[in-house]
Amino acid sequence: MTKEKRNRGWYGKLDKDGFIHRSWMKNQGFPDHAFDGRPVIGICNTWSELTPCNSGLRDLAEGVKRGVWEAGGFPVEFPVMSLGETQMKPTAMLFRNLLAMDVEESIRAYGMDGVVLLGGCDKTTPGQLMGAASVDLPAIVVSSGPMLNGKWQGKDIGSGTDVWKFSEAVRAGEMTLQDFMAAESGMSRSKGVCMTMGTASTMASLVEAMGMSLPTNAALPAVDARRMALAHLTGKRIVEMVEEDLKPSDILTKQAFENAILANAAVGGSTNAVVHLLALAGRVGIDLTLKDFEIGGEIPLLVNCMPSGTYLMEDFCYAGGMPVVLNELKDKLRSAKTVLGGDISAYAEGAECWNRDVIHSIDAPLKPAAGLRVLRGNLAPRGAIVKPSAATDALLEHEAEAYVFENIEDLKANIDHEDLPVTADTILVLKGCGPKGYPGMPELGNMPIPAKLVKEGVRDMVRISDARMSGTAFGTVILHVSPEANDGGTLALVQTGDRIKVSASNGQLELLVPEAELEARRANWTPEPPHYTRGYAKMYIDHVLQADQGADLDFLVGKDTRPVTRESH
Numbered sequence: 001m002t003k004e005k006r007n008r009g010w011y012g013k014l015d016k017d018g019f020i021h022r023s024w025m026k027n028q029g030f031p032d033h034a035f036d037g038r039p040v041i042g043i044c045n046t047w048s049e050l051t052p053c054n055s056g057l058r059d060l061a062e063g064v065k066r067g068v069w070e071a072g073g074f075p076v077e078f079p080v081m082s083l084g085e086t087q088m089k090p091t092a093m094l095f096r097n098l099l100a101m102d103v104e105e106s107i108r109a110y111g112m113d114g115v116v117l118l119g120g121c122d123k124t125t126p127g128q129l130m131g132a133a134s135v136d137l138p139a140i141v142v143s144s145g146p147m148l149n150g151k152w153q154g155k156d157i158g159s160g161t162d163v164w165k166f167s168e169a170v171r172a173g174e175m176t177l178q179d180f181m182a183a184e185s186g187m188s189r190s191k192g193v194c195m196t197m198g199t200a201s202t203m204a205s206l207v208e209a210m211g212m213s214l215p216t217n218a219a220l221p222a223v224d225a226r227r228m229a230l231a232h233l234t235g236k237r238i239v240e241m242v243e244e245d246l247k248p249s250d251i252l253t254k255q256a257f258e259n260a261i262l263a264n265a266a267v268g269g270s271t272n273a274v275v276h277l278l279a280l281a282g283r284v285g286i287d288l289t290l291k292d293f294e295i296g297g298e299i300p301l302l303v304n305c306m307p308s309g310t311y312l313m314e315d316f317c318y319a320g321g322m323p324v325v326l327n328e329l330k331d332k333l334r335s336a337k338t339v340l341g342g343d344i345s346a347y348a349e350g351a352e353c354w355n356r357d358v359i360h361s362i363d364a365p366l367k368p369a370a371g372l373r374v375l376r377g378n379l380a381p382r383g384a385i386v387k388p389s390a391a392t393d394a395l396l397e398h399e400a401e402a403y404v405f406e407n408i409e410d411l412k413a414n415i416d417h418e419d420l421p422v423t424a425d426t427i428l429v430l431k432g433c434g435p436k437g438y439p440g441m442p443e444l445g446n447m448p449i450p451a452k453l454v455k456e457g458v459r460d461m462v463r464i465s466d467a468r469m470s471g472t473a474f475g476t477v478i479l480h481v482s483p484e485a486n487d488g489g490t491l492a493l494v495q496t497g498d499r500i501k502v503s504a505s506n507g508q509l510e511l512l513v514p515e516a517e518l519e520a521r522r523a524n525w526t527p528e529p530p531h532y533t534r535g536y537a538k539m540y541i542d543h544v545l546q547a548d549q550g551a552d553l554d555f556l557v558g559k560d561t562r563p564v565t566r567e568s569h
C-alpha cells in the first residue's frame, strides 16, 4: 500500500481548511487536478541579485518545474534567505544557520512532499541541506554551476585565487592599480559560482560524492544548456523519489560522509567543507568528528584546479567532472545509496576522462596524500586543520616565534608597518575570529603577508587562527583552532615571542610555553565583550557550537520529523 502523501494534510481535506489551502493557491491559475493527490514538490530557491553566484537559479527553477510536471507532480517554488558570500558583512557564515532555519521551517510549514534545493554560493548549499535534513522529506540538489573561466590579458584567471595574488602583487609594486581594476571585469564573465575549486564548487562536488544530486551537477557551467536539462531531469527524479520515499536519512549515512571526505581530498577541496559536513552530520544524527577526516589524509590530489592546481571548473567539466573522480576512487568509496536509488558505485560507473592533465588518475596523481590534516596539541586541544595541497611543503614542519594580532582591527592597523618585528620564519597568529568572537567565523585565516616581507618576495608564511579561509585561498594556513580564543581556548593566551611548533606529518600544534606560565596567563584573561547584544547575532553568539562541532546552533542539532497537525484557522 502506498503511503498517503503529506500534501493531503493541506490539499486533500474536504472542509474549510482544505478550501482555504486550495482556493488561495488557485489565485495563481492552478487547475483542480494540481490538488488531486499528485506529489507536491517544493523548489527552495536562493536566487537573489545580492547573491550573484545564484542569479541563474530562476531559470533553473523553470527547468525543474518542467520535469516535475512531466513526471506528474505539482511544482511550487518558494524563496528562502540567500547568502551572498562576497556581499554580506560581517560574514555570510554568521547566517548559514539562519538560512538552515528558514529552509527547515518553510519545508515543514507548507504542504509539500519533496523538495529540490537550488543553491550554489558557499553557504547556501550547506544551509539548505542542513535545513532539509532536519525535516527529512525527499530532497535533491541542483547547484548554480560555476562561472565560465575568467579571462584577462590572454590568460585564464580564477575567482578568489587570483584576487589574492593580484592584491599581493599590487602591495609588492609588481602590478598597477589600473591593471588590478581592469582584471575585475574579466574575472566574472557569466552567471554562476566561483570557477575555482572554492567552497561553492567543493560543496557541489561533495554533494555529488554523497549522492545528493544527479551526476555531473557540480561542474557543468552555470550557462551551459546541459545544466537546464539537468534541472529538468532532477524535477522528474524528485517525483519518483517521493513515490519511493527516498529521504536524506537514507542517503546521508556515515559512509556517504566518508565518501565526501575522500572526494574532498581528491578534488583539493575547501577547508570549509569540514565545518559544513560536521554540521550536516549533526542534523542527521551521524557521529562524525574531526578524527574521521583523517581518512582523507592518504588520498592523492587528482583534480588540477585552482587553488591547489592550475585549471578552472570549466576545464574540469570538459574533462568529465565528478563522475570521473568518483570512478577513480571506486576502490576507496564506501557503499552508499544515492538519489538514483542505487549504490554510489553505479552512479559514476564507466565515466570517461577526456583530459588527464585536468583530472589525474589515481595511479598517476597530481600530488600524493593531499587530504586535509587535523592538528592537535595544547594550542588546539579540540583540533585545527590545514590543507597541505594549498600549502608550502617546507612550512608544514615548522617551529618559530609567534607574532600575535589580538583581533582583526589590530591586524589591519599594523600588518603593513615597516618596523613590524617579523621575518619570513615568524608564525603569524590572529585571535578573535572564531564563531563567537567575530562573530560568525569569517574567512580571514589567510591573513596578508606583512608588506615589508611581500616586497622581499615572501609569498607564504605559517599563519594560525580560529578563523576559516576562503576555499579559493592558498598558503600554509592553520585554521579552525578549537576552542576559539573568545571561548577561552589556549589561543587567547599566546603572546608575541612565544614559540610554536607545527608538524602536519605528526598532527601536532604546540605552544611551547610551560603549563604553569599558561595557567598564570589564564588567571588574568578576561573575555572580550560580545560585539552584538541583540537580535539574531546575539542568539548566534549565545548558542553557536565550536568549529570542531560544525558551528551549528546547539538547539538545531538533530531533526524533527513529526507531522504538523494543528491548523492556522
Ligand code: FES
Residues within 6 Å of the ligand: 053, 084, 085, 086, 120, 121, 122, 159, 192, 193, 194, 198, 200
Ligand atoms: Fe559565491 Fe564564490 S563567492 S561562490
